[in-house]
Amino acid sequence: MRDYDVVVAGAGTAGAVTAYTLAKRGHQVLLVDRKQKERIGDKTCGDALGSHHLRELKELIGLPDVPRSIVEYDVKGIDLIAPDRRYRMRMAGPTTTGYSFNRLKMGQWLVGLAEAAGATLMPSTRVKRLLFDNHTVSGVRVTPEGSEEEKDIHARVVVDATGASGMLRRQLPEETPIERVVAKEDIMVAWRDVYETPDYTFETPEILEIYWEQEQTLGGYTWVFPQGPNRVNVGCGLMTLPNHRQPKDIFNSFIKETWDFMKTRLVTIDSGGGIAPVRRPIDTMVDDNFMLVGDSACQVNPVHGGGIGSSMLGGAHAGITASEALEANDTSISGLWPYNPRYMQSYGTKQASLDIFRWFLVNVTNEDINFAFKKEIIKGSDLLAVSTTGKMDLAMGDKFKRLVSGVGRIPLLMRVNRVAHLMEDIKQVYAEYPSSPKGLADWRRRLDPIYAAAKKA
Ligand SMILES: Cc1cc2nc3c(=O)[nH]c(=O)nc-3n(C[C@H](O)[C@H](O)[C@H](O)COP(=O)(O)OP(=O)(O)OC[C@H]3O[C@@H](n4cnc5c(N)ncnc54)[C@H](O)[C@@H]3O)c2cc1C
Incomplete structure (x- = not known):
């Protein structure tokens, strides 16, 4: 007996958009959050979002325009400041215009959209654990906040949208192909x-x-x-x-x-x-009757840590795919699998590539960065291109070569070139993301040497 088509655990940006997408397509959706209804959306965050994400979501799922009442201020660009604070560079382009939101109001708006589309909201309720039927996910056990009472809710699909804790992901059985633990x-x-x-x-x-x-x-x-x-x-x-x-x-x-x-x-x-x-997305974000979205699926930009837009994108792709799987009466890992390549293509590949760049940023010194700013070796437009496409233009390496030869920074130049190649390598692997669960293990093996090299680059 199923109570709902889908139970979404967590009504943050990822969960609310998943519920909105599914409810709009006529499915019975329950959206559970431990917060009181009027506190949903309240989150420690930088509150900034690029408007390109909203345009993409409008096209994908018909997300309405953002009401002005939830915007604190319009954003026109980002200044990057060097460690010595003497130099700064401005990034201004389509991905750096957007909004500073009132985060609580934004969360309330998204949950309101999900409810208006027909989703049932269950606030002040903690999801405690996954339920299994014959080793396959079949629902969740919930308890109202501040009470001992427990209730089992059964659904054809359970979505973990509990944020960075990924608390349902961590309860999956050992045999799951989903990585249950995220490294420190x-x-x-x-x-x-x-x-x-x-x-x-x-x-x-x-x-x-x-x-x-x-x-x-x-x-x-x-x-x-x-x-x-x-x-x-x-x-x-x-x-x-x-x-x-x-x-x-x-x-x-x-x-x-x-x-x-x-x-x-x-x-x-x-x-x-x-x-x-701050890493690449979880390699498979689905198992039988189970999906991950948002921070729980590691759908965050590894370099700047922004995850509002990508978690909403993840929610949209998850909602569309779950809807198709429900229609086809196949919510097995194979039925839900298309969510993986869809997300990887729209944002995951860029994340994987920026995950390489993140390790490069960890391994450079204040002096390296001051030097790069001072000599304008890297321009705002170069970094904008890296953050927009996940691709580091090798011409940047040429600029390094011209400017650093004789100044003792050749090793840095070599590292930049190496990182650019590794970013291209990982994009190639993601271009060949498996079309079914069968190819996952072999595909995964191709990632390890590239990331191992990135950590040393
Ligand atoms: C300090 C900081 C600054 C950031 N700044 C930015 C920024 O400026 N721009 C940007 O784009 N991104 C930013 N991010 C990232 C962004 O906030 C997240 O990526 C995004 O909010 C993820 O959304 P989510 O829905 O996956 O998770 P969340 O927004 O965390 O939502 C999870 C929801 O699940 C609920 N929940 C959790 N456990 C349970 C449970 N057991 N039962 C029921 N409900 C549960 C929670 O109450 C919550 O409502 C920042 C993150 C941090 C930490």
Whole structure:
């Protein structure tokens, strides 16, 4: 007996869009979240989203235009700042225009869309565990927050949209082809505050700032994202490499000392820590009657940590594929499989390629970055191209060659070229993503040597 076609665990950006997509196609969907209804969407986040994601979602699933009431400020570009803070470069293009959102209002908007499309929302309810029927996922056990009472809900498909914890993914049996655990080195830890700055006015609130400093925020950065002339979202994230520091400590020392506005009167609107997976997507995001979306599927840009747009994209592809599988009465791993190549083609390949670039960024020094900024070896447009396409143009290597010869930076030049080749190699492997579960093991084996080389590049 099935209670619903699909149960979606977690009503964040990924879960809400999955539910919206399925409900719009006429399926019976239950969307469960442990938060109270009016708190859904409240999340520690930089709150920034490129508008290209929204255009893509409009085309794919007919997502309505964003209401102005959920936007704090329009974003026109991003400034990257060198470690010595003497140089900065501006990235301005189609992928760097967008919005600084009010995150809570955005979450409320998406859940409202899912409900209006016909999904049933069950807030204040914790999903506790997966249910199995003959070793195959058959539903979830839930419990209302603050109660001992338990209820079993059966569905033909269960979607894990519980965010970075991936709490249902981790409960899958050992035989699943899905990776149940995400390595520590693939997790970014972060701290961020949102302030009103009554005595400080941001002169260019439409420009977001990203500041690299390898000794403080290795594998991550500090962000200063104004949300208007007198409001800002500021935070820092770093990779959880061995002996990493706590982001809150970095925030309270380094960030407070570095930025002038931090020394003025601040009215705290929100303050908190969070984590995000920064790697390629999980290699298969489906098993029998089971799907992963959003952070639970590692659908986050490995270099800048943005995951709002890609989690919504994941939700849209998952919803479309689950709908087709339900219609065909085949929700086995084979029936749900097309979700994998669809996501890989639309965003996953770029993630995989940027995962290589992430390791390069971990392995460069402050001096390397200062030098590259000073000599304009890498321009904003080059980095924009890398972040848009996941492709590093080898012409960048030529620029290095011209500028660094004789200055003792040839090893860096060689590394840039090597990384560019590895990024191309991984894109080629993803272009041959298997068309059925049978090819997964062989395909996966091709990834290992490329990532092993990237970590040393
Ligand atoms: C500090 C920080 C800054 C970031 N800044 C940006 C940014 O500026 N731009 C950007 O694009 N991305 C940013 N990201 C990433 C982005 O926030 C995530 O990638 C995105 O929110 C993922 O959406 P999701 O739906 O997968 O997960 P979430 O938004 O985390 O949603 C998961 C939902 O599941 C619910 N849930 C969890 N467990 C259970 C359970 N057991 N039972 C019921 N419900 C459950 C939660 O309550 C939550 O509502 C940032 C992340 C962090 C940590």
